[in-house]
Amino acid sequence: MRNRKSQSGFTLMELMITMVLIAIFAVIAVPSYRPLTADNQIISALNDFANTLGAARAEAVARGQTVIVCPSSNALSATNPTCNSKSDDPQIWNTGWISFVDENDNGKFDSGTDKVLRVHGPIANGVTLISKLGGGTVSGYIGFNRMGFASPTFSNKTILVGQACANGTGHVHGGSVTLALAGTLKTNSGGCQ
Numbered sequence: 001m002r003n004r005k006s007q008s009g010f011t012l013m014e015l016m017i018t019m020v021l022i023a024i025f026a027v028i029a030v031p032s033y034r035p036l037t038a039d040n041q042i043i044s045a046l047n048d049f050a051n052t053l054g055a056a057r058a059e060a061v062a063r064g065q066t067v068i069v070c071p072s073s074n075a076l077s078a079t080n081p082t083c084n085s086k087s088d089d090p091q092i093w094n095t096g097w098i099s100f101v102d103e104n105d106n107g108k109f110d111s112g113t114d115k116v117l118r119v120h121g122p123i124a125n126g127v128t129l130i131s132k133l134g135g136g137t138v139s140g141y142i143g144f145n146r147m148g149f150a151s152p153t154f155s156n157k158t159i160l161v162g163q164a165c166a167n168g169t170g171h172v173h174g175g176s177v178t179l180a181l182a183g184t185l186k187t188n189s190g191g192c193q
Contacts, residue, residue, distance in 0.1 A: 035173065038121040038166035041124040042175050045164045049129060050177045050185050052118055056099045057183045059117055060144035064153070066102040067117065070109065070141035071095065076121040080111035081101065082140060090130040093162065096121045103193065107141065125162075131162045182192065 010018075052069055060067040070083035075096035083092075083098070099118045100109055109116075125127060142160065143151045150160065165174040173187045 014021070027052070037125070041177055042164045042166055042173065045123040045127050045129050045176045046068070046162075046177050046187050048120055048123070049097075049162055049164075050187055052097065052120060053177070053179060054185055055118060056142075057148050057150075059099075059101070060146055061148045063101060064104055064146040066143055066145055067099060068102050068141045068143045069097055070108070072098045073121075075119040079153045081109070081116065081119060081172045083109050093129040093131065094127060098122075100162065102143070111121045127164055127166050129162055129164045131160060137177040142179065144155055144183060150179055150181050150183055 052115075055110065056067040056069050071084055071093045072081045072093055073095040075081045075098050079100045084095070097120050098109070098116055101115045101117065102108075103113045103115065104110065145151045160179040162172060164176070164178040175187060178186045178188065180186075
């Protein structure tokens with residue numbers, strides 16, 4: 001008498017049941033994953049923006065010169081990046097930004113004179129980072145003087161608010177960076193307007 005060895009493995013029916021269960025779990029998990037992804041993108045944009053502002057303030061104090069942060073649509077693509085228009089309201093930061101030492105204190109970036117400190121490219125698709133005139137935005141840029149104070153004044157306000165929101169996701173969470181005239185920064189979470 002010969003012993004028959006039993007074969008181990010999956011039957012077609014077991015494999016089909018497993019595939020159906022994976023599909024059901026994916027349908028349940030994907031919608032709850034989108035808000036998490038949107039939150040992470042918002043937090044990342046706000047942290048990058050706040051870190052740039054904090055570094056610009058520290059650099060202004062260390063150098064004893066004005067350091068400016070301005071939105072730029074060609075921060076990464078150009079040899080000499082430029083600042084966006086000063087008249088934009090709201091000021092849109094999601095295309096990127098640059099920070100530079102304003103050597104001649106004229107409030108704008110001069111490629112031959114001013115030194116670029118940091119560049120930041122566009123933030124994640126679907127996330128918008130803006131500062132409105134009603135929220136105290138300055139004329140196209142945020143500057144820090146040699147004492148670390150934000151300058152110029154924020155349209156007669158005492159704070160600047162940059163708000164980030166995720167668009168087109170049905171996600172209403174957002175966050176903001178609040179910059180006081182004294183140069184202090186605070187990030188907040190909250191809904192989008």
